[in-house]
Amino acid sequence: MNTTRERAIAAITEQKLKNADRIPSVDEIVQRYGSDVFGIEVMRKLLPKNVFSKLLKTIKNGKPLDPTIADDVAEAMKSWAVGKGATHYTHWFQPLNGATAEKHDSFLEPGSDDKLILKFSGKNLIVGEPDASSFPSGGLRSTFEARGYTAWDPTSPAFIRRGLNGATLCIPTAFCSYTGEALDKKTPLLRSIMAMDRAVRRLMKAFHAEQSGAHVSISLGAEQEYFLVDRHFYSLRPDLVQTGRTLFGAPPPKHQQLEDHYFGVIKPRILAFMTEVEQELWRLGIPAKTRHNEVAPAQFEVAPIFEELNLAVDHNMLVMDVLRQVAERHGLVCLLHEKPFAGVNGSGKHNNWSITYGGRNLLNPGSDPRQNAIFLTILIAIIRAVDQHADLLRASVATAGNDHRLGANEAPPAIMSVFLGEQLTDIMDQIESGKVKRARRGGVLKVGVETIPTLPRDATDRNRTSPFAFTGNKFEFRAPGSSQSCAGINVMLNAIVAESLETLASRIEDFDSAKDFNTQLQATLQRILKKHKKVIFNGNGYDEAWIHEAHRRGLPDLRTTPEALKRLIVPENIGLLEKTGVLSRAEIISRHEIFMAEYQRKIRIEGELSLLIARTVVEPAVTEQFGALAAIRTSLSPGKTGGRAVEAKFRRIGALLDDLSMKCDDLEQILKKDDAEKTVDAMTSLRRTVDLLEGVVADDKWPLPKYREMLFIY
Ligand code: ADP
Ligand code: MG
Numbered sequence: 001m002n003t004t005r006e007r008a009i010a011a012i013t014e015q016k017l018k019n020a021d022r023i024p025s026v027d028e029i030v031q032r033y034g035s036d037v038f039g040i041e042v043m044r045k046l047l048p049k050n051v052f053s054k055l056l057k058t059i060k061n062g063k064p065l066d067p068t069i070a071d072d073v074a075e076a077m078k079s080w081a082v083g084k085g086a087t088h089y090t091h092w093f094q095p096l097n098g099a100t101a102e103k104h105d106s107f108l109e110p111g112s113d114d115k116l117i118l119k120f121s122g123k124n125l126i127v128g129e130p131d132a133s134s135f136p137s138g139g140l141r142s143t144f145e146a147r148g149y150t151a152w153d154p155t156s157p158a159f160i161r162r163g164l165n166g167a168t169l170c171i172p173t174a175f176c177s178y179t180g181e182a183l184d185k186k187t188p189l190l191r192s193i194m195a196m197d198r199a200v201r202r203l204m205k206a207f208h209a210e211q212s213g214a215h216v217s218i219s220l221g222a223e224q225e226y227f228l229v230d231r232h233f234y235s236l237r238p239d240l241v242q243t244g245r246t247l248f249g250a251p252p253p254k255h256q257q258l259e260d261h262y263f264g265v266i267k268p269r270i271l272a273f274m275t276e277v278e279q280e281l282w283r284l285g286i287p288a289k290t291r292h293n294e295v296a297p298a299q300f301e302v303a304p305i306f307e308e309l310n311l312a313v314d315h316n317m318l319v320m321d322v323l324r325q326v327a328e329r330h331g332l333v334c335l336l337h338e339k340p341f342a343g344v345n346g347s348g349k350h351n352n353w354s355i356t357y358g359g360r361n362l363l364n365p366g367s368d369p370r371q372n373a374i375f376l377t378i379l380i381a382i383i384r385a386v387d388q389h390a391d392l393l394r395a396s397v398a399t400a401g402n403d404h405r406l407g408a409n410e411a412p413p414a415i416m417s418v419f420l421g422e423q424l425t426d427i428m429d430q431i432e433s434g435k436v437k438r439a440r441r442g443g444v445l446k447v448g449v450e451t452i453p454t455l456p457r458d459a460t461d462r463n464r465t466s467p468f469a470f471t472g473n474k475f476e477f478r479a480p481g482s483s484q485s486c487a488g489i490n491v492m493l494n495a496i497v498a499e500s501l502e503t504l505a506s507r508i509e510d511f512d513s514a515k516d517f518n519t520q521l522q523a524t525l526q527r528i529l530k531k532h533k534k535v536i537f538n539g540n541g542y543d544e545a546w547i548h549e550a551h552r553r554g555l556p557d558l559r560t561t562p563e564a565l566k567r568l569i570v571p572e573n574i575g576l577l578e579k580t581g582v583l584s585r586a587e588i589i590s591r592h593e594i595f596m597a598e599y600q601r602k603i604r605i606e607g608e609l610s611l612l613i614a615r616t617v618v619e620p621a622v623t624e625q626f627g628a629l630a631a632i633r634t635s636l637s638p639g640k641t642g643g644r645a646v647e648a649k650f651r652r653i654g655a656l657l658d659d660l661s662m663k664c665d666d667l668e669q670i671l672k673k674d675d676a677e678k679t680v681d682a683m684t685s686l687r688r689t690v691d692l693l694e695g696v697v698a699d700d701k702w703p704l705p706k707y708r709e710m711l712f713i714y
Contacts, residue, residue: 003700005709008232012713015331017269024279034285036084036160038077038169046076058154060215062194065154070122077158078107078120081169084160089120091128091150092170094185095135096594098485100317101175103130104168125171126152136598138590140181148183150175153190156314159284172314181587185487186310188582192494193218193309195580199501200357203381206508207374214358219474220490221306222316223290225347225482226323227299227335228270230714233705234333238613243602244337244483245401247610247683248618250691251343252708256296264293269714270300273330277302280322286315296344297711306352306474309494313486316349320483332714338481339404341707342687346405347482351489354474355497364473365452373448373521376431377504380525380532382475383418383428385500386468387535389492389576390416391556391567393468393477396492398564398595400602402481407559412467412478414564415550415557417537419466425538427452431522432529447525448518465541495582504528561599562676568592600676607679610686611667613704618690619660621703626653652696659689 024032040059044052051072057063081089090102105124111117128150135148150173158171175184182188197216204210234240239247266274274291281288287305294301302323307315320336327334339346355362355378365375386393393416397406407414420428429435430444445452463469467479480489504524511520534553539546550557558564567573569592577583583591629650636643663686670682694702 003703004236005702005705006700008230008236008705009709009713011232012230017272020272020276029279029282032279033282036162036283037285038080038158039285040157042080043073043076046080048072055154062155065126065152067122067126070126072122074120074122074125077125077169077171078118081158081160081167082107082118084167085162086160086167086169088166089124089169089171091130091152091173093150093173093175094317094485094487095175095183096138096185096591097136097598098185098483100321101130101135102168102170103128128173130175135175135183136594137177137183138593138597140177140183140586140590148175148177153186153310155190155308156311157285159318181584181590185485185491186313188491188587189310189313189487192491192498192580192582195498195582196355196494196501199498199505200355200362202505203377203501203508204357204374206505207370207377209370209374211358215356217356218309218490218494219306219352219354219356220309220312220316220486221304221352221474222312222319222486223301223303223350223352224316224319224323225294225299225301225349227296227337227340227347228273228327228332228714229298229335229340229710231328231331231333233710233713236703236705237710238617239609240333240335240340242609243606244335245340245404246342246707246710247606247613248687248690248694248704249342249707249710250694251341252706252711255344255707255711259295261293261297261299262295266291266293267714269330269332273326273332274300274302276329277322277326280326281319284315284318284322286318288319294345294347296341298714299345299347306354309353309490313490316486336483338399338401338483341711342404343707344711348405348478349480349482349484349486351477351480351486351493352471352474353477353490353493361473363470363475367451369449369451372451373518375452376427376447376525377508377521378501379420379424379470380428380431380528381500381504382497383535384503384528384532385496386416386418387532388500389496389573390535391558391564391570392492392496392573392576393479394556394558395564395567396489397479397481397484398558398561398599399481399484400561400599400606401483402479403559403561405481406479407557412465413541413547414559415541415547415555416467416479416535417541417550417555418535419463419469419538420536421463421470421538423453424470425536428529428533428536431525432533434526446518447522463538466537467541491582495577495580498580499576560677562596565592565595565599568595600674603676603679604671604674607667607671607683610683611664611671614660614664614667614686614690617703618693619657619664621701622653622657622660622693622697625697625701626650626657629653649696653693656689656693656696660686660693663689 043055051069054066054069055073058065088104088106090104092100092102095101107118107120108116109119130150153172153174156172158169160167161170174187176187177183196218200216237246278288288302289305290303292301302319304315323334362374362378365372427445434444463471469476507524511517568588574585574588577588578585629646633646633650636646667682667686670678
């Protein structure tokens with residue numbers, strides 16, 4: 001016996017872990033932090049004083065870039081990058097396919113005397129013109145005007161990406177059509193940050209709490225989950241190679257039920273990988289902080305310290321990129337798909353989000369009554385936003401991969417609800433009902449007059465089942481999929497919250513100045529809570545009973561991607577996105593079209609591949625075993641010793657083989673109709689048969705690496 005699977009196992013188990021040639025000292029590691037980033041300190045050193053101060057204004061306050069300084073900045077950036085070994089530069093952007101895109105140009109240009117010189121001008125820095133006709137545009141860019149342009153986003157610093165044999169300067173950019181429509185994920189993100197900026201300022205003004213020069217900042221801490229499998233297994237699984245997930249595979253007897261992987265001891269090979277990932281992230285100025293084993297076997301997580309949203313989104317794209325590349329160097333493959341393995345947990349990306357004004361986190365209750373009133377107002381505005389626009393939040397996480405998590409018996413449910421924890425819920429109850437539920441000294445909490453007792457960081461486990469949980473001083477949106485860019489998610493979150501903050505600000509602006517401010521505020525908050533408290537849920541989100549309860553409350557339950565994406569283009573949602581200036585009608589319609597097409601294509605690829613694997617990999621193996629059994633059977637009469645067993649096995653495999661062939665034919669027919677929903681059902685049904693066959697076909701005849709191997713041998 002020497003099957004490809006056994007050879008893969010032998011190759012994995014025989015490999016020896018090697019120490020790095022030289023382990024850098026902690027000092028060196030600290031010294032290197034951010035050394036591949038063209039950050040503020042580097043600019044201060046390398047740029048003429050006046051150029052630096054102009055650029056700093058653009059970076060810190062979002063002032064438009066003064067084009068007269070572009071050449072100086074470009075020159076400094078080039079010499080810095082060349083000093084780091086970069087021969088090329090690229091505008092680094094995030095088209096609507098959800099990945100990052102780059103087209104490299106070398107710095108080389110012909111000089112005099114047949115010599116080449118290194119050149120990089122202000123124009124090269126500020127705009128690029130990639131022929132971008134092959135990026136999804138959803139009808140925004142007609143093909144005769146195929147060009148889009150990329151524009152430097154100075155609020156996210158340039159950085160160096162290193163390959164095996166050289167380095168490239170990457171310049172974060174936005175990507176637009178010539179008529180100014182956003183063809184990427186960054187442009188609307190920057191617009192949504194501006195919408196939040198306006199809304200927060202307006203609210204602070206309504207509270208007479210504005211501070212001159214105070215900066216509004218939205219923060220994001222993105223926890224990233226991923227799986228690692230050995231490259232040997234990966235390359236034997238056409239489904240992993242082509243779709244990022246296993247289309248077949250029976251869960252092994254032991255998977256995650258002993259709960260022995262979560263926070264378990266990290267295996268040396270994985271730790272070596274993680275260490276290298278972190279060192280690379282730190283060089284890129286990405287503050288990777290936490291690393292651990294996740295719930296499923298072979299599943300892990302990395303989390304950085306939170307940063308300003310636009311930067312954190314770019315950084316998360318880089319985190320995914322670094323994970324994939326470092327895995328390759330370690331003979332591993334990093335799977336970022338939301339559900340690489342059926343029957344064990346999928347991977348998400350927890351989106352920790354907060355709002356800061358003048359350096360103060362507004363999601364912190366604060367120490368005086370007015371700060372408390374602002375905190376409660378913002379909290380209630382967010383509750384209102386999630387209740388009113390749960391569909392937009394759901395749509396922001398709708399992808400083919402994420403459908404295997406949301407609404408599919410796994411964390412978190414497809415129903416959007418807000419977790420507040422016991423103490424805050426109690427306060428909300430008091431405001432809403434005007435009554436005290438439990439004995440409380442001094443009666444009902446008076447908004448703007450009293451302070452809230454310090455909120456403990458909710459230590460219970462229940463919030464883990466909530467898609468949108470308040471966790472002490474931030475909201476944690478847990479529905480995003482592990483492979484998603486954080487951009488689209490936060491565009492929606494910012495848009496719906498900005499709209500809600502503006503609405504509350506306008507109500508407050510309308511208060512009667514002859515009457516008491518706090519009394520009017522309390523009444524306003526009470527009205528809003530009455531209407532929107534139905535979205536608050538502190539119980540177990542996985543419980544079947546919650547689904548019934550949520551339906552009774554009238555909360556939307558959008559279980560599939562097409563259902564959720566449809567909500568992008570209903571008139572009130574288009575209205576909201578237009579009103580907040582985040583996306584134009586044409587941009588929303590094009591996005592809807594692109595995301596739907598992407599979903600359908602992905603399902604189609606999975607369907608075709610399922611059929612191909614079932615017919616050309618699984619069926620021949622089963623037929624071979626069936627043939628062998630048939631041969632033994634003819635030489636044995638059922639009455640003879642062993643006859644009963646052979647007969648039973650022969651019948652079992654024969655029946656499943658027939659079933660397999662029938663289900664393949666079904667899937668083939670459905671693929672002709674191009675119906676995504678039916679394709680998913682037919683694939684699921686075919687998978688059931690294949691997974692049953694895995695349990696009866698002789699182990700050495702089974703061609704695909706099994707779950708017990710991929711998830712446990714590495
Ligand atoms: P966990 O959710 O696993 O319990 P933490 O709550 O400590 O872990 O942190 C998760 C993520 O939230 C980290 O990336 C952390 O930096 C981020 N985070 C912490 N505070 C904030 C905040 N005020 N705003 C945004 N993100 C935050
Ligand atoms: Mg978390």
